[in-house]
Amino acid sequence: MYDVDVLVIGSGPSGQKAAIAAAKLDRRVMVVERAHMLGGVCINTGTIPSKTLREAVLYLTGLNQREVYGRSYRVKDDITVSDLAARTQHVIGREIDVTRSQLTRNRVRIMTGTARFDDPHTVVVTDPSGHGNKVTAEKIVIAAGTRPARPASVDFDEQTIIDSDGIINLERVPQSMLVVGAGVIGIEYASMFAALGSEVTVVERRDRMLEFCDLEIVEALKYHLRDLAVTFRFGEEVASVQRHAKGAVAVLESGKRIAADTVMYSAGRQGVAADLDLERAGLAADSRGRVEVNENFQTSVGHIYAVGDIIGFPALASTSMEQGRLAAHHACGEPARGMPQLQPIGIYTIPEMSFIGATEDQLTDQRVPFEVGMARYRELARGQIIGDSYGMLKLLVAPETRQLLGVHIFGTGATELVHIGQAVMGCHGTIDYFVDAVFNYPTLAEAYKVAALDAMNKIRHLAQLHD
Structure with a gap:
């Protein structure tokens, strides 16, 4: 027993x-x-x-x-x-x-x-x-x-050189911060401290960040982070970090030296x-x-x-x-349906981003034809009311069947809005649903209708040229 x-x-x-x-x-x-x-x-x-x-x-x-x-x-x-x-x-x-x-x-x-x-x-x-x-x-x-994950060569001291767990124990908002690693956690914290006014530098050994996300959405995020004075160093690796009385100096393998009050390692888990x-x-x-x-x-x-x-x-x-x-x-021997293939990803940067389904790059690699429907928050009354003129919602649509293949959102409420697309995709729905549906006004959810109409117009135009 x-x-x-x-x-x-x-x-x-x-x-x-x-x-x-x-x-x-x-x-x-x-x-x-x-x-x-x-x-x-x-x-x-x-x-x-x-x-x-x-x-x-x-x-x-x-x-x-x-x-x-x-x-x-x-x-x-x-x-x-x-x-x-x-x-x-x-x-x-x-x-x-x-x-x-x-x-x-x-x-x-x-x-x-x-x-x-x-x-x-x-x-x-x-x-x-x-x-x-x-x-x-x-x-x-x-x-x-x-x-x-903590590289063995790094001397963490929980104040000057920290990992992501140490963020909530900082004694003050640093004037400058170096973030090592442009993964989800690194970019989330980089955007937060940039919003607080810290001078943030992000070092990433790869040539781009968030490779699993839609490139256009990532480029929009990068633009906004640069607007918050974030500096990116892609294709670079940190060789060593030297701690000093008033901060630290990171030496990159390329020879560059970056001074910062705080160095945060985001090297995975x-x-x-x-x-x-x-x-x-x-x-x-x-x-x-x-x-x-x-x-x-x-x-x-x-x-x-x-x-x-x-x-x-x-x-x-x-x-x-x-x-x-x-x-x-x-x-417990109790039957249950397995994990669904469709799972949304939410990234809580400032501004936030979220997606479900395929990206443009994935569909292109798989030779799957698609059309793009785009809605920009600045076109929506709700976007003007809340002061978000940069947000956007992007639908990837199969031209023949009008089936929804992917939803990519950047801006206020992205992680909430994505679930509308998830529900339609989970039911194998088409963008006809968004075209026909009545959305509350003024809302950000209206972006689905605007983007669906944009895609539908492109598909119709292509069909007319074929006739």
């Missing part, structure tokens, strides 16, 4: 949803989480703090209102870290309470400590005092997540599998600390599952939640 039916290691988005799903299926469930980390990295140091910080930056700088009230408009002149932290800590506290409430309401036991395997069905949980407790479980779900003694359970991890799974999120040991960031791409809170739910259903 096992102590519990399902043991979940980690309480982030994937672990929490796995635990609750198993509890709903009348299983005895326990979650193991480190002290002061309920809700995982997502709530405590990652997604929630960074998105809350972004909202605080947008509000306090008055950035979104400058189109209307002028470039000098600000809600607060001297923005301090405590201004930003107040809102962030408030939201983190509330989210932890919500997570704890949901777990306890569903009769999920919470055990505080760090977990490691003793054998395939046994986990030793070491509590904060150092005492180890053994817990046996019929099924185990690994949802232990990741930590920022590393799975924490090495902390779990996986070999005792008959498992192994790859060089990035990730665990391999099948389509049901089972590891090579059938009763052990892994979900969330620890299994690698796409490593999003949104997809992780669904992975956790599906793994729990499979572990």
Whole structure:
């Protein structure tokens, strides 16, 4: 007889949803989480703090209102870290309470400590005092997540040289910042600190950033970040960082030297599998600390599952939640439909961007013909009202069937608006739906109708020339 039916290691988005799903299926469930980390990295140091910080930056700088009230408009002149932290800590506290409430309401036991395997069905949980407790479980779900990858050659000190987790612990807003790595996390933080007035330089070894996104959207983002005085150094690598009393100097392999108050490394994330003694359970991890799974999120040991960031791409809170739910259903022998192919990507830069479906480059490589329908926020009454003249929504459409192949949005509310396109694509819909639909006025959602009409007119014009 096992102590519990399902043991979940980690309480982030994937672990929490796995635990609750198993509890709903009348299983005895326990979650193991480190002290002061309920809700995982997502709530405590990652997604929630960074998105809350972004909202605080947008509000306090008055950035979104400058189109209307002028470039000098600000809600607060001297923005301090405590201004930003107040809102962030408030939201983190509330989210932890919500997570704890949901777990306890569903009769999920919470055990505080760090977990490691003793054998395939046994986990030793070491509590904060150092005492180890053994817990046996019929099924185990690994949802232990990741930590920022730290190059061994870099001397992190948590103030001058930091990783993305260290952002929320900064004592002041730096006058200058160097961001190493132009991935999603690096660009999100670069845009936030540029909006706060920091002089930001981004160094990226590749020739472009966010390669999985639509090139036109990325170019629009780059233009706006340059307008916020961000400097980009593409095709460059940092050879070394020298710390000084008043900041740091980064030396690039090309010989360039860049001075900054703060250097933030955004070098991807590393799975924490090495902390779990996986070999005792008959498992192994790859060089990035990730665990391999099948389509049901089972590891090579059938009763052990892994979900969330620890299994690698796409490593999003949104997809992780669904992975956790599906793994729990499979572990409990409950049928469930698999992960949908269509998943939206949201990037919380300033301005934000979001997309679903194919990009122009992907369709071109696959030799799939497409037409483009474009709507610009400045053409919409709502865009003028909110002071967003730069936003845009782009539809990629199959000319023959008018089926929607991709939706790409840049500007205010992009991460919300994308779900309208997701719903239509999920139902294999065509742009006829947008052409015929009546949208509230004035809204940003009207952009779908404008873009659909733009694409339809191009398709009609092409058909007339063929006749």
